[in-house]
Amino acid sequence: MKDIVVRADSLHKTFTLSRRQRKLEKTGETKKVAVDGLSFSACRGEIYGLLGPNGAGKTTTLRMLSTLIKPDAGDASVMGHSVVKESGKVRDCVGFMTSELKLEKFFTPDYLFQFFGAMHGMSKDKIAERKRDLFTRFGVNAFAGVKVGDLSTGMLQKVSLVISIVHDPDVVIFDEPTNGLDVLTAKVVTDFLMELRAMGKSVLLSTHIFSLAEKLCDRVGVIIDGKMAAEGTLEELCGGFSLEDRFFSIYRDLKGDVL
Amino acid sequence: MKLLALIKKEFYRFFRDPRLIVTMLLPGILIFALYSILGNAIYSEEEEARAYRIYLQGESSLVTVLEEVIKESGDTVEFLPLEDEESAKAEIEEGEAAAILVFPEGFDETLLMGVFGETKPAVRIVYDPSDEASMTFYSIASATLQEIGSRFEIAPQSVRSEPELGREVMTTILPFIIVCFVFSACMSVTLESVAGEKERGTLATVLVTSARRSDVAIGKIVPLACVSMLGALSSFLGIALSMPKLMGMSLGFLGTYSVWSYILLLPLLLCIVPLIVAVIATVSTLSRSVKEASAYTGVLMILVMVVSIITSFVPSFGDWTVVVPVLNAVVYMQRILQGGLPVWQSLVSVGVNLLYTAVLVVIITKMLSSERIMFGK
Ligand SMILES: Nc1ncnc2c1ncn2[C@@H]1O[C@H](COP(=O)(O)OP(=O)(O)OP(=O)(O)O)[C@@H](O)[C@H]1O
Ligand SMILES: [Mg+2]
Numbered sequence: 001m002k003d004i005v006v007r008a009d010s011l012h013k014t015f016t017l018s019r020r021q022r023k024l025e026k027t028g029e030t031k032k033v034a035v036d037g038l039s040f041s042a043c044r045g046e047i048y049g050l051l052g053p054n055g056a057g058k059t060t061t062l063r064m065l066s067t068l069i070k071p072d073a074g075d076a077s078v079m080g081h082s083v084v085k086e087s088g089k090v091r092d093c094v095g096f097m098t099s100e101l102k103l104e105k106f107f108t109p110d111y112l113f114q115f116f117g118a119m120h121g122m123s124k125d126k127i128a129e130r131k132r133d134l135f136t137r138f139g140v141n142a143f144a145g146v147k148v149g150d151l152s153t154g155m156l157q158k159v160s161l162v163i164s165i166v167h168d169p170d171v172v173i174f175d176e177p178t179n180g181l182d183v184l185t186a187k188v189v190t191d192f193l194m195e196l197r198a199m200g201k202s203v204l205l206s207t208h209i210f211s212l213a214e215k216l217c218d219r220v221g222v223i224i225d226g227k228m229a230a231e232g233t234l235e236e237l238c239g240g241f242s243l244e245d246r247f248f249s250i251y252r253d254l255k256g257d258v259l
Numbered sequence: 260m261k262l263l264a265l266i267k268k269e270f271y272r273f274f275r276d277p278r279l280i281v282t283m284l285l286p287g288i289l290i291f292a293l294y295s296i297l298g299n300a301i302y303s304e305e306e307e308a309r310a311y312r313i314y315l316q317g318e319s320s321l322v323t324v325l326e327e328v329i330k331e332s333g334d335t336v337e338f339l340p341l342e343d344e345e346s347a348k349a350e351i352e353e354g355e356a357a358a359i360l361v362f363p364e365g366f367d368e369t370l371l372m373g374v375f376g377e378t379k380p381a382v383r384i385v386y387d388p389s390d391e392a393s394m395t396f397y398s399i400a401s402a403t404l405q406e407i408g409s410r411f412e413i414a415p416q417s418v419r420s421e422p423e424l425g426r427e428v429m430t431t432i433l434p435f436i437i438v439c440f441v442f443s444a445c446m447s448v449t450l451e452s453v454a455g456e457k458e459r460g461t462l463a464t465v466l467v468t469s470a471r472r473s474d475v476a477i478g479k480i481v482p483l484a485c486v487s488m489l490g491a492l493s494s495f496l497g498i499a500l501s502m503p504k505l506m507g508m509s510l511g512f513l514g515t516y517s518v519w520s521y522i523l524l525l526p527l528l529l530c531i532v533p534l535i536v537a538v539i540a541t542v543s544t545l546s547r548s549v550k551e552a553s554a555y556t557g558v559l560m561i562l563v564m565v566v567s568i569i570t571s572f573v574p575s576f577g578d579w580t581v582v583v584p585v586l587n588a589v590v591y592m593q594r595i596l597q598g599g600l601p602v603w604q605s606l607v608s609v610g611v612n613l614l615y616t617a618v619l620v621v622i623i624t625k626m627l628s629s630e631r632i633m634f635g636k
Contacts, residue, residue: 018635066467069630091469101467102460106272118264119468167468 002043005079005171005202006065011038012073013060013226034060036226037074042204042219044170047197049217050206051247057226058206059098062175065204066096079170092120095164098175105149109140109159112148113166120167127166134162138192154185161192165201172196174205178212190216210243222247224254261470265478269452273486282447283486286440287493291500309334311396312355316341317362321404328403344385351387351418357396359385370410381414388417431571434592436498437491437528438567438585442560444490445535446553449483454543454552457633466633476623479540480616484533491532520595523605527588527595530612534584535563537619544626581607584615 013035022028035057042048050058063069065076067087075082081089103112113135117127135141140162143155151159165172177193178186193203193216207213213220214234220243221231229250230237238246273279311329315322315338322338329336341347341359350356361383363369369380382404386397401413456462465475539556546552567589570576580590587608594601626632 063634068463068467068634088469088471091467096467100460101464103464104272104456104459104461106276107268111271115264115268116464116468119261119465119470121261121469 002045004041005044006042006048006076006204008038008040008061008065008074008076010074011035011061011064011071011076013057013064013069013071034226035064035071038223038226038228039074040221040228040231042171042202044202045197045200046218047193047203047205047216049213049220050204050223051208051210051213051220051243052206052223053208053251056223058208058223059175060226061223062096062098062173062204062206066094066173067091068096092167093170095167095169095172096174097161097164097172097177099179100175101160101164103148103156103160103163106147108145108147109135109151109163110144112159113163116163117166122167130166130168134165137195138162153181154188157181157185157188158192161189165196170201172201172203174203176207177205178207178209210247214243222250224251229254262474262478265465265470265474266482269478269482270485272452273448273482279448279451283444283490284493286443286490287495287497290440290494290497294498309392309395311336311357311392312350313338313357313396314341314347314359315339315362316360317364317366319362319366321362321367321407322360324407325400325403329399332399348385348418351385351390351393354387354390354392357386357390357393358400359383360400361385366411370408373410379410379412381412383414383416385416385418387419389419431593433498433596434589435564435567435571437495437592438531438589439564440494440498441487441491441528441532442535442563444494445483445487445532445539446556446560448486448490449536449539450543450549450552450556452483453479453540454546454549457544457546458548463633466627472627473620473624475627476540476620480533480537480620480623483540484536487536488529488532491528517600519600520598523600523602524592524595526609527592527605530609531585531588533616534612534619537616537623541619541623541626544623545632578604582611584612587611 013033015032015034017025017027017030017032022030025032038057038061040048040050050061052058060069064071065078065083067083067090070084075084077083078090079093081093083090107115110131113131114127117130122130135144138158138161140155140158143151143159146155148156148159172193174193177189181189190212193205196203205216217234219231219233220237222229222237230246234243237243241249311334313336326336326338338360339356341361344359347356347359351358363380363382366380366382384397384400387393388397397415401415404411404413453462462475466472538559539552542555542559543549543552546555563585566583566586570586570589570593576590581587581604587604591601591605591608595605
């Protein structure tokens with residue numbers, strides 16, 4: 001067995017809904033269980049995909065793993081550090097990518113790379129070295145001096161990716177990597193993830209796009225209603241069927257014939 | 260090191276963006292332009308009919324000329340014999356009489372025969388520069404008399420000594436105006452930088468790094484306070500420079516304060532800047548959007564303005580005011596401008612305001628760590 005870099009141990013997260021949210025979701029319930037006792041582990045050098053329908057709790061799980069929010073119960077460890085007790089250490093070994101995290105439009109990629117390097121406590125020399133390496137590898141040099149606000153979506157995506165791994169994290173967590181991107185930009189992202197795997201990094205991503213999971217992931221966990229419904233390598237999980245068919249049968253087993 | 264990078268980023272953001280610099284410095288320039296125009300307008304404006312009461316001593320045919328000029332402009336004038344100059348002055352101060360007009364003995368004869376020797380005869384006009392009617396009469400009279408001849412001089416005399424007048428204006432409204440401008444300077448940068456960054460999701464990007472929350476909070480407050488001080492200073496200069504025009508007075512009295520007054524005044528003025536920045540930053544961190552934050556901040560601004568205008572009407576507060584943020588600075592700035600030197604109260608006020616700022620920084624730090632506030636939907 002390869003060494004485990006991310007281990008989630010019966011994570012729980014319940015949100016208290018505000019009156020506004022209740023109205024928005026048309027529910028009288030004041031609580032929403034987003035993640036309900038989720039456990040899984042991801043190993044070094046693999047791409048692990050959390051697969052699930054809308055509202056399954058994927059984003060919530062990834063946010064807990066990247067310490068943006070705290071679990072109500074359970075714990076998770078990243079590179080051996082507890083997300084509950086050692087959030088600072090976890091942040092230094094994780095790169096978190098999501099469309100919610102934005103870069104200030106006013107600055108150039110050059111400046112932001114330096115700034116976020118400093119935010120992770122890196123020395124100037126280390127940052128410069130890392131910049132040379134990453135900017136060349138991912139083709140950012142050409143627009144390193146252009147303000148983020150003036151970049152095309154594809155360039156911006158590249159810049160965000162590069163900046164999220166400025167501190168050379170062992171684990172990269174990525175929420176909905178290709179959501180809302182055109183095929184070209186999406187390819188930038190998937191190539192980047194495969195490149196990361198080739199570099200020996202571990203990638204944890206969430207998606208509801210089956211083809212993406214089939215193309216990228218070494219192992220998948222299927223989340224339904226905040227619980228792990230099935231987990232394994234693609235072959236183990238699918239057993240000859242397509243991932244999509246397999247998912248429907250898992251969903252049917254769990255929720256009855258609602259489709 | 261992380262704190263330094265955060266502070267540097269904030270400054271860089273500000274000083275590389277011409278738009279932000281303009282929004283910061285524009286109020287001062289606008290105030291200067293506006294007040295200068297306003298000041299000119301006030302003194303050239305046609306007023307409704309006035310009835311001037313003038314105490315007169317000595318005789319001259321010029322009195323009838325003056326009477327006619329005033330009547331032509333639609334006003335009336337009543338000349339009374341001057342009996343007791345002191346009580347007449349008191350009436351002028353109270354606004355009941357407009358001026359005292361004193362012609363020397365045999366004025367008309369002297370004019371007709373020409374002047375022998377160096378000294379020209381002088382017409383003395385006693386008036387109150389802080390009263391509009393009195394001021395207007397003075398300008399009409401001196402203009403009319405000057406038009407008639409250059410064989411005599413006009414000796415204007417204010418019922419108030421110049422420093423007193425200046426002080427009165429300065430002490431009642433200046434601290435209030437300062438607080439207003441400090442507030443609006445702080446508001447424009449802080450809302451944009453804190454609420455704006457939260458709304459746009461760029462603050463969250465900093466929060467996923469291992470930077471300490473306290474560093475993030477201080478890294479906002481310190482540079483924003485510095486930048487706001489610049490803005491406040493610009494507005495302050497705008498007022499100071501347009502004040503003479505607006506009030507029709509000179510700023511000469513500023514020289515009548517001791518160095519110590521200024522040494523106390525400056526920290527009092529400066530210590531409210533970080534405090535107000537911290538207050539607005541707290542509100543901004545709590546709010547979901549810039550719009551929401553500016554609504555709350557608007558309410559706060561009114562509150563602060565009301566508190567500081569109250570001090571203009573209530574003449575003396577007890578020393579308990581040292582513990583009330585912002586109000587303490589207003590009250591003791593006022594006292595210094597009145598000529599007092601409340602040393603310990605000023606120093607304690609500065610300390611208290613800085614303490615409140617520190618408490619707010621702690622609160623912001625707590626809020627930055629709260630997922631409900633930062634990442635709630
Ligand atoms: N901050 C919050 N406050 C209240 N409810 C929340 C909050 N965040 C998420 N939820 C709710 O928790 C549930 C799980 O949300 P989550 O975003 O984790 O789902 P997801 O799997 O990422 O779905 P999607 O594919 O739509 O992104 C949803 O029902 C959502 O409405
Ligand atoms: Mg999601």
